[in-house]
Amino acid sequence: MQPDPLVFGASGLIGRFLVAELLRRGHTVAAAARGGGDGLTAWLTGRDVPLDGLAVVRADITRPDLGLPPGDLTAVRDVYNCAGRYAFGLTAEQARATNVTGAVHVLDWAATRAGLPEHDRGREEAYWILDDRAPVLPELIGLLAAHMGCGRPGVRSRSGCCGSSLAP
Structure with missing residues (x-):
């Protein structure tokens, strides 16, 4: 199974709705999450979303390599970053690691993907x-x-x- 969209923050509020919609449209989706994805799969199952096109991958956007093995996800054509960290008592440094630096790591990783359309590569065009x-x-x-x-x-x-x- 070679996923074409990759969704970071797939188990969060926005990410899970996006994953559900992509799966319903017949995409094979790589759902990137910090954990194992059990909560996401339970949520999708509870909404009768087909799971046969779902591949859960562990990722950590606070790492420059996102914690993804090099050479994996070669068929990815679309990258969605829905990851964010929000909580009471969160320090500025903790928030920045995910919400700013993590977003930059996703952009840098996406810019190296050969499968992305040429006009979508780079920070100027790739992040909506x-x-x-x-x-x-x-x-x-x-x-x-x-x-x-x-x-x-x-x-x-x-x-x-x-x-x-x-x-x-």
Whole structure:
């Protein structure tokens, strides 16, 4: 099984919804997580998501090599970084290790992938954050909105149900 998308932070709130949507669309997905992925697979199973295209890989984005063996994941064409560390009492150094330095490590790793389209290589083009150019983003936002009890998504419509100060 050769996964084409790789999702970092796959067991987190956003990552698991993305993994579920990619699997439902028939992709073979590499789900990168710090742990063994048991929580992710249980969550996916509870939502009737097919697991036959899932490959859980251990990764640590705080390491420059991401903790991934060299030469693995050669078929990866899309890299999604949903990893983040948020907790009360977290020091700036702890937060930075994952949320800043870890993101840079993911970008550096993605930039070395031969399978990524040429225009997507490098930091300038490869990192999108909630950008409508991401292949499954509109659907992912819809899933998250439904999970949060919001109506049909859209920046303005979500702002009212989620307590944002954005005016309609």
